[in-house]
Amino acid sequence: MSITELLNHYQRFFDSHPRVFKLLSSGTDFLVVANHEPYYQLVYRLIRDQEMKQGTWSEEDEITYKQKSLSGTVCVWKLDEPEYNQWIGECGGSWWFDGDNPTESGMIYCPHCGKPLVQE
Ligand SMILES: [Zn+2]
Secondary structure, three states, X not given: XXXXXXXXXXXXXXXXXXXXXXXXXXXXXXXXXXXXXXXXXXHHHHHHHHHHHHOOOOHHHHHHHHHHHOOOOOEEEEEEEHHHOEEXXXXXXXXXXXXXXXXXXXXXXXXXXXXXXXXX
């Protein structure tokens, strides 16, 4: 296989997950967590939270994250009643927050259905 064929072969993988470029170019050790593993969404979310804090989470990262997350293995929460800061999960569970939101409150799992919580 030529180098061009090799790059074309792996391009699909890189396209599906731009984080691969960050990891390979960092030169550091890294873990590989596959999406069939039960802690996949949790690990992904921890990476997202940390990179947001340090300012390395790009818009492209967020788009990929949402595409990967909205597959039914998580419960997506969105603001339902802004006047009361009431949030609702796609499973129907709802929660009122006192000035913050699910992520800021440290909610990792939906308290209603138990799936990993992703804030829209
Ligand atoms: Zn839920």
